[in-house]
Every structure is written in structure tokens, then in C-alpha cells.
Amino acid sequence: MSDRVIPLVDQRSRVRPVALSNEPHPATGHLLDALSRPLRDLRISVTDRCNFRCSYCMPKEVFDKDYPYLPHSALLSFEEITRLTRQFVSHGVQKIRLTGGEPLLRKHIERLIEQLAALRTVDGQPLDITLTTNGSLLERKAQALKDAGLQRVTVSLDGLDDAVFRAMNDVDFPVRDVLRGIDAALAAGLGPIKVNMVVKRGTNDHEILPMARHFSGTGVVLRFIEYMDVGATNGWRMDEVLPSVEVVRRIASELPLVQLDPSAPGETAERWGYADALGRHDAAAGEIGVISSVTQAFCGSCNRARLSTEGKLYLCLFASEGHDLRPLLRGGASDEQIADALAGIWQGRSDRYSELRASLPPEAPGEGRRRVEMSYIGG
Ligand code: SF4
Numbered sequence: 001m002s003d004r005v006i007p008l009v010d011q012r013s014r015v016r017p018v019a020l021s022n023e024p025h026p027a028t029g030h031l032l033d034a035l036s037r038p039l040r041d042l043r044i045s046v047t048d049r050c051n052f053r054c055s056y057c058m059p060k061e062v063f064d065k066d067y068p069y070l071p072h073s074a075l076l077s078f079e080e081i082t083r084l085t086r087q088f089v090s091h092g093v094q095k096i097r098l099t100g101g102e103p104l105l106r107k108h109i110e111r112l113i114e115q116l117a118a119l120r121t122v123d124g125q126p127l128d129i130t131l132t133t134n135g136s137l138l139e140r141k142a143q144a145l146k147d148a149g150l151q152r153v154t155v156s157l158d159g160l161d162d163a164v165f166r167a168m169n170d171v172d173f174p175v176r177d178v179l180r181g182i183d184a185a186l187a188a189g190l191g192p193i194k195v196n197m198v199v200k201r202g203t204n205d206h207e208i209l210p211m212a213r214h215f216s217g218t219g220v221v222l223r224f225i226e227y228m229d230v231g232a233t234n235g236w237r238m239d240e241v242l243p244s245v246e247v248v249r250r251i252a253s254e255l256p257l258v259q260l261d262p263s264a265p266g267e268t269a270e271r272w273g274y275a276d277a278l279g280r281h282d283a284a285a286g287e288i289g290v291i292s293s294v295t296q297a298f299c300g301s302c303n304r305a306r307l308s309t310e311g312k313l314y315l316c317l318f319a320s321e322g323h324d325l326r327p328l329l330r331g332g333a334s335d336e337q338i339a340d341a342l343a344g345i346w347q348g349r350s351d352r353y354s355e356l357r358a359s360l361p362p363e364a365p366g367e368g369r370r371r372v373e374m375s376y377i378g379g
Pocket of ligand 1: 300317352353354355
């Protein structure tokens with residue numbers, strides 16, 4: 001049992017009220033923040049509940065049966081989420097990622113996907129709609145998600161060794177069922193599928209090579225995520241972080257790699273392709289990615305906003321307060337006023353926590369800067 005410190009402050013309550021203008025400015029489709037970063041990617045948390053208790057996200061000691069989960073009445077309805085998304089899209093959003101908690105626990109999520117799939121970007125293109133899941137319900141839901149308009153899925157899987165995986169998700173859920181979910185998603189055409197593995201030194205880092213061997217040549221893109229100090233409950237320590245350079249070195253020691261260019265602006269993963277005998281990218285073998293928020297911050301191109309399940313806007317994964325949009329939705333504000341309010345919020349954004357992390361004064365145990373929980377705003 002680790003000496004985890006349980007915070008007493010419910011971070012969700014720290015919000016800034018949002019001012020409305022009587023003369024809203026029309027949306028331009030090209031909104032920039034204070035560091036000239038565009039708004040391109042909206043992550044929408046559709047539930048604060050999950051059926052896993054991954055130690056780096058929703059530790060069981062904190063998120064137990066007495067944890068004050070949000071009542072259903074507090075959640076934004078699908079119509080409210082779609083209405084808000086339409087305003088974000090008017091400012092340039094092109095990609096939607098549905099998250100949680102575990103998004104597939106939200107009943108009838110297909111209906112939300114249908115509504116979002118009907119939206120168009122400012123250039124008249126369909127939105128890129130994806131979803132991050134722990135895979136536990138994917139085998140059952142994959143085809144319905146595809147039929148509703150979902151394009152891709154990202155599945156979290158922290159190891160192939162059943163004992164390690166069960167230890168990480170802390171609910172005794174078998175790897176076999178997640179792998180069957182990935183197969184069902186592949187069969188439904190929800191690709192290219194990405195698999196995210198959070199690497200915690202001393203817990204599952206010995207699974208790096210077995211995971212790479214398993215997914216190379218399958219078309220699945222495996223990404224290794226550095227263990228992060230998200231929220232205030234996971235007892236994060238720097239000595240449990242395995243830097244991505246070490247992940248790449250370990251894989252390359254057996255499966256030669258060649259670095260690839262980013263596939264989109266603001267992409268969080270650094271791409272490495274499996275190399276053939278001549279050192280060129282072997283496309284059939286595929287690629288991996290590393291996401292290095294701790295050792296190689298990528299805040300400079302961060303174009304992501306996060307919407308909590310009850311309508312609070314967060315401008316950074318490590319934010320300590322949000323902007324409450326629900327009163328606007330339920331208080332009679334017009335679409336133009338909401339769009340204008342979003343513009344004001346984004347234009348004032350200067351978040352770059354990962355870049356500043358190393359220069360911040362060390363935190364005493366339990367005194368973490370009350371960062372909002374990842375399970376509340378999505379990864
Ligand atoms: S730390 Fe915040 S600003 Fe930096 S990349 Fe992550 S979410 Fe973006």
C-alpha cells in the first residue's frame with residue numbers, strides 16, 4: 001500500500017464565472033490564444049465514472065464508493081454538448097475526442113456521436129471524431145459506434161501480462177477482453193487504432209518490449225506515455241517516470257527504429273517507425289509513438305481545450321480552475337454570446353504547465369497545486 005495522500009479539497013468547485021457581451025463578436029474560425037496557438041482540438045468528458053481504477057488516474061483509495069460522483073442532472077445533455085461544440089467549431093476546432101472517466105459507460109453515447117458527426121468545420125469538412133476507452137466495453141459496442149459516425153478509437157492498455165495489467169487497473173480486468181475489443185474495433189473499421197500504454201518505472205516498464213513485439217505488424221499504433229503528475233491524488237514521483245528516450249532505446253535494442261515526421265500540427269506523440277534492413281521505415285511493420293509531457297514538453301503547439309462532464313472549460317490538463325459554461329447554456333445566452341465568451345477565454349490562455357514544471361517549487365506531499373483530476377476532464 002503506497003503512502004498516498006488523499007486531498008480534502010474538491011477541485012471541481014474552483015471555477016471562474018464567464019462574462020457575456022451584449023455585442024458579441026462574430027466567430028472567425030481562426031482563434032489564437034495568448035501564445036498564438038490555434039484552437040483545433042476539443043476533448044469532451046462525457047462521464048466522471050469509470051469501471052477501472054488505474055492507479056495513475058483514479059486511485060481506488062480516493063475514488064471509492066463514497067466519492068461524490070456527479071449526479072446525472074449535473075451532466076450536460078447530448079444536445080447541450082452538441083450546441084457547445086458547434087460554437088467551438090466556429091472558432092476552428094476540427095477534432096473531437098470523447099473521453100471520461102470511461103466514455104462507453106455513458107448510456108446511448110451513439111446518439112451524441114450522431115449529433116457531432118452532423119457538424120462541419122468552418123471549411124465544410126466533417127469533424128475528426130475519436131474516442132479514448134479502456135476497451136472493457138469495446139467488443140460489444142464497436143460496430144454501433146462506427147455506424148453512429150465515430151472514425152477512430154484509442155484504447156488504453158498498460159501491459160500484456162495479466163497480473164501487471166490487473167495491478168495497474170486495480171479491478172482485476174483481464175487483458176484478453178481488451179484485446180478482443182481491439183479486434184472488434186479493427187473489424188468494424190474504427191482504425192487506425194492507437195493503443196496507449198502509461199509507463200510507470202518499476203511497475204510495468206518490463207512490458208514495453210512485449211507490447212512492441214505484440215502490436216508491430218498489426219496496423220495498431222502503440223504509444224508510450226510518460227507517467228504524469230496529473231490531478232492531486234496519484235502520489236506522483238519523478239523517480240517513477242521512465243523518460244521516453246529510454247523507451248525508444250529499449251525497443252530499438254531489438255526492433256530497429258527510424259524517426260518519422262509529425263502527422264499533424266500539435267500532435268502530442270513523437271513518431272518512430274520500425275526500420276527495415278536498410279534503415280528505412282517498414283510501413284508494414286508499422287510505428288510507435290512516445291508522449292513525453294514530463295521530459296520533452298510540447299506546450300508550444302498545444303491546441304487543445306477540455307470540457308468537463310458538467311460543462312466546465314479547462315485550458316490545460318494540469319489546470320487548477322475552469323470556466324463554467326453551463327449557466328450560459330441553461331441561462332438563455334445566445335449562440336453568438338457563447339461563441340464570443342469562448343473567444344475571450346481562449347484569447348487569454350497562456351497555459352504551459354509542462355514547460356514550467358521543472359522550474360516550479362517542489363510540492364510538499366498532499367499540497368499539490370490542486371490540479372483538476374484527469375478522470376474529470378479526460379486525458
Ligand atoms: S501541459 Fe497544458 S499547455 Fe502543455 S501540452 Fe499539456 S495541456 Fe497543453
